[in-house]
Amino acid sequence: MKQKTLFIALLIFFSTGLKAQNIYNLQQGRATSIRGLSVVNNNVAWVSGSKGTIAITTDGGTNWAWQQIKGYEQSEFRDIEAFSDKEAVIISSGSPAYILKTVDGGITWSVKFKKTDVAYFLDATDFIDKKHGFVLGDPIDGKFLLLETIDGGNTWHSAINPPAALKDEGAFAASGTCLRVNGLITIVTGGSYSRLLISPVKNNSWVDKPLPLTNGAASRGAFSIAYGRHQTVITGGDYTKDKQTDSVAYIVPQQKSKFKNNTPVIGPAGFQSCVEYISGDTFLSTGTPGSNITNDGGKTWRKIDGVSYNVCRKAKKGNLVLLAGDGGKIGILKF
Template sequence: MKTRYHLITSILFPLLLLSSITKSQSIVLLQQDKPTSIRGLSVVNDKTAWISGSKGYIAITNDGGKTWDWEQIKGYEKSEFRDIEAFSDKEAIIMSSGAPSLVLKTIDGGKSWQEKYRKTDTTYFFDAMDFANERHGYILGDPIKDKFLLMETKDGGETWANVSNPPIALPGEAAFAASGTCFRVYNGNLFIVSGGKNSRIISTTNNVTEYNYVNLPMIHSKSSQGAFSLAAGKNKIIVVGGDYENDKRTDSVATIFTTHPPIFNNPTQVPSGFQSCVEYIKDDIFLSTGTSGSNITTDGGRTWRQIDSTSFNVCGKAKHGKMILLAGNGGKIAILKM
């Protein structure tokens, strides 16, 4: 009887624990009603996080999201700050997508900003930015002459230069400046997901000297369709997207990609609709969000459950901690409680 009891409890306890985990998440709104659409989010730790958005707005919290210091950067009131990379409560880098394309940096907590890059050429449109470490970073932009724009810094964002061998883009293919997460740097290698008339995952090997191109099983053909975001977990990459013009459409809004061998597995239970961002939390847990609401998976992307119907553009987890934030239109900022 004792052996049988232990067998039953060893089976039931993990199931009960998983059930409590899947039902315990909630999204709590921290603030809203600011005249900006937030696309950039960088969570440094459990106290400090930065956001960036339209009309030149940025904000920082140093108390875990309870209060935020907002600023509309003087001289940049028309800038679209689509992505931000923060390294501490003092140092952060922001990029503006449209003409002019810009990179600004602060080292005093946002009290002052220095312009590090400016390009007035209208063919330049920045989509996302990510860093391998505090010194070495990249910016991805829309294709120019059938090649993605790819820029690099090796001095912490002080100077930027075009990479000599950017990835090839197919006709009608582009990346989405929706959440700053269509482009990620993992273990020194680059990962890009694209959309439009083609939808692919592009990755590098051998320190960005070779590119791998794999077609994604995501809806594509229109400029509003394709893959919008990726996040890497244990032995897999989750890709999300869909059609932002039809955000309730649920076919091909998420897929699971394993690299060895390169195989795709689609979820048996999909997110609630279009998703513009996905973030790895821990173990097999990922969070995704978009205008159709926020969803969570606890089994590595096989099944998703909607936990909130509020529209957000981006979600992010602390680089050094557990805090998870979401942000969206109207200056909306929220925290995920688990």
């Protein structure tokens, strides 16, 4: 009897905990599709999107200062990396391909990289620290474009030995999270193939592993990767068939650099363009059919919201979790 009572009590506890994870709308109604999101701490966050639009909050998302950067009204700012309420780096996909930087909170922006060649298409950026960062671009001449900075984004150079790309393979500029950098440079790909590409930050030497995610078309593959405490979670799917629930999330345990693919028992409800590590064994994922959460490291997922978002990110220092999407939409995850 005691065991039954304990089981019921635990079931109520965990059910209550799950129900407490909700997403609330903070902003919407602007003519921009947001895909870049960088949350610095519990107060400061930046977003970047289409039509040359950026915005910053310094009060945890309650209020936002919006800006359409003059001269870049046609630019698609698909990713942003912010370091404070003053300093941020943004990348523009499409042609021309730009990397811009501000050190005065977005009042002025300076061009740090520009290519008018249509072969250049920038997908994502990530930084190890304030000085050392990378930008990933679509393949050129059989190699993924990989740019590197060691001075905070002021100057960029081609990284030594970028990874080779397979025919019709690419990366998705959907949420800025197809590239993640910590002790390793990690890239997930899609298109004709879906792969995990891994290299040490120093002395680039790439190892690749096929991913059992749906692929074989330009709209399919792995879109996002997030490092957890015990797992690495990868999400994606087919954005043209975003209600399909098969082949959208895989767990890759980190075991002495050996990666083993595992499929979830219950996957997210459809295509997910972004996944973010929250804490413990909890990950949040989001996409056009809604947002999902796992509390067991990716084994089982539960849909918590049906609103379309493109990206979700947690504060680098703190626990603020924001989401952003089309129509200038910004949401917040509350526990």
